[in-house]
Amino acid sequence: MLDRSETLRPRPRLYSRLSARVLRHDAEQGLTTLYFEDGELRVPLIDIPVQAGVIVRIDASDVSIALSRPMDVSITNRLPGRIIELACLAPPYVRARFELGKTRLTALVTRESVERLALIEGLEAWVMIKAVAISRGALTPDPAPTPRPWPSDRRSNRARP
Numbered sequence: 001m002l003d004r005s006e007t008l009r010p011r012p013r014l015y016s017r018l019s020a021r022v023l024r025h026d027a028e029q030g031l032t033t034l035y036f037e038d039g040e041l042r043v044p045l046i047d048i049p050v051q052a053g054v055i056v057r058i059d060a061s062d063v064s065i066a067l068s069r070p071m072d073v074s075i076t077n078r079l080p081g082r083i084i085e086l087a088c089l090a091p092p093y094v095r096a097r098f099e100l101g102k103t104r105l106t107a108l109v110t111r112e113s114v115e116r117l118a119l120i121e122g123l124e125a126w127v128m129i130k131a132v133a134i135s136r137g138a139l140t141p142d143p144a145p146t147p148r149p150w151p152s153d154r155r156s157n158r159a160r161p
Contacts, residue, residue, distance in 0.1 A: 009090050014060035016105045019142050022052050031076075031131060038101035042076045043134040053142030062133035063107035065096065066126040067117055077129040081105065083121055086114060098127050 020034035025045060032048075034041045034056065041056065048054060070078050084104075085097040092110040096119065105127055109119075119125070 009092075011061060012089055012093055012095070012108060014095060014106050014108055016058045016060065016063075018056050018058070018103055018105075020054050020056050021142075022046070022048050022050050022054065024050060036103060038103040039079050041129070041134065042131045043139070044132060046139060048139070048141075054139045055142050056134060057138040057140075058105065058129060058134060059138075060095065060106040060108035062129055063105060064128040065107055065109060065113070065117065065119070066128060067123075068126070070126055070128055073128065074130075075128040076131040079105075079127050079129075081125065081127055083119060083123045083125060086119060086121055098125070100127070 018036050020036040020041065023033040023035040023040065025032050027045065030045045031042045032044070032046045034043060034054065036056070043056075046054075064075065066073075066078075069080075079100050081098040081100040083096055084099045085095070087095040087097075088111065089095055092112065094109050094111055094114050096107040096109055096114075098105045098107065107127060113119070
């Protein structure tokens with residue numbers, strides 16, 4: 001019989017970080033929409049002003065993979081991407097890195113899932129992130145400056161007649 005301490009392995013703590021801006025708040029649904037370079041994320045309502053920048057930390061164990069566009073699932077955030085790396089870690093874990101365009105996102109899955117789904121590098125797939133997995137603690141202010149809006153009545157710098 002195996003000793004319990006030998007059967008339980010610590011789960012690797014892997015994260016992805018991405019810069020985003022607050023796009024809008026939906027108080028009725030209790031959700032905030034964040035815009036990032038390759039799409040939008042819905043997160044629980046946050047008290048950060050629209051257009052403010054945030055850094056989002058996504059735990060790799062909160063990222064799931066689907067081979068086809070997920071439709072009938074409760075997971076709100078579903079993003080298309082491509083697997084760019086599969087790295088075997090201590091069993092049963094595999095780190096899957098995705099490219100969503102310019103954004104890189106890490107998922108932590110089991111070897112069984114890699115085999116069952118026949119995941120390989122270069123495969124087009126979908127990443128899914130539960131909105132509730134991205135809590136207030138996963139968001140920090142982004143020190144990047146907010147672009148100033150251009151006045152609608154701005155005139156050209158050309159010399160006037």
